[in-house]
Amino acid sequence: MCLVSLIPIRPGLEPERRDAARNRQLVLRAARELIEECGADGLTMGTLAQRAGVGKGTVFRRFGSRAGLMMTLLSDAEAGFQGRFMFGPPPLGPGAPPLERLIAFGEERIAWVLEFGELARAADVSAYNRFDVPAAVLWHRHLEMLLREAGLTADPWLMATSLSAVVEPERILHAVRVHQIDPERLAASWRELVSRVVRGA
Amino acid sequence: MCLVSLIPIRPGLEPERRDAARNRQLVLRAARELIEECGADGLTMGTLAQRAGVGKGTVFRRFGSRAGLMMTLLSDAEAGFQGRFMFGPPPLGPGAPPLERLIAFGEERIAWVLEFGELARAADVSAYNRFDVPAAVLWHRHLEMLLREAGLTADPWLMATSLSAVVEPERILHAVRVHQIDPERLAASWRELVSRVVRGA
């Protein structure tokens, strides 16, 4: 089971130095505590460094940026999601017809966003390359593959892009939190959408 | 012709004081110059204030935030777009069948994003309420109306939300600038998508 990480793989095979490993754990633990207390949006890198008892430079050296840190914190949930749609039981995993897998993918993603969405929003790199993060590329490829399997011949790549846009955390959270849309209604709309997209060839 | 502004209407009817009006013009002129020279992303509020010859506080008092300033700069282009799809000639404006209007809306929007997208990205308020800006609400209502007219009975409100997501500036610019997708291909995919969404009642 080879999952694609949300964060770049460490290129070298050499393990980190002992102090580096220790500090990583310190920072991650402190980050989880702070998010528990103040929410993801309330976490600042300065406070985090202080709480972890390390310098700010260390935090940035380890995780690159605030978004990188959030990605690391997400990676467990991320790996779980990946595992389910790539290797898990049908209808989400392989074995079910493509339309059913598409439907299940959206439903699962909506539920995932409702659980981890705040973190995911904080992890969104603000620049263009937000869509080129490995995990996002994987989701996209998965959608594209299912669309092809369902017989969609008209530009599955772009259609997968459109479907990805529909289940972006920001919109889903807005619909649920601001407009009080029932998550089940979101799922129903997704079912309707993908059914129509793949209907008839 | 009553267009919905991208920025909140000034609540009071009283005109601004003369110095306020003068400074607004100074700031807007300086902003256009700076964007010309450095791009929207290169504009900083400090530099802008300096260039305009006013204090930073004045800029923020006038426009509220960097995003607010960008919205003001966009409002002409925005009003033009609104005018075309609400009152302009078919197929974008009233008179054409709903599916054709939907198709034209997407095509026009894609072209608009390619022209003003950088500004639009800079104008995007980062918070949740980005989707509740008057202009965004208007686009959404327009899509919803066209979907209803096209006979879509299954949750037109959420379907309009999904379609809005598809033509967000960030994704479109990413597709074109990073993946070098031909804009005509984007338009074709949009046609395919909306045709399938409204097909069969």
Place this chain on the structure above:
DNA sequence: AATAGAAACGGACCGCAGTCCGTTTTGCTC
């Protein structure tokens, strides 16, 4: 155990968006 150089450390520092509040300008009233 001594050593050397690579890696990691940490906090002063930078540029930015946005705020605050004492000062100045404006336009209305007499």
Place this chain on the structure above:
DNA sequence: GAGCAAAACGGACTGCGGTCCGTTTCTATT
């Protein structure tokens, strides 16, 4: 024109993400 309250001004200030670089710690080698 003098006086006055309200509005606008402006720049010092805050808090943030992120960088830089002199200092410290580790580990491989002898």
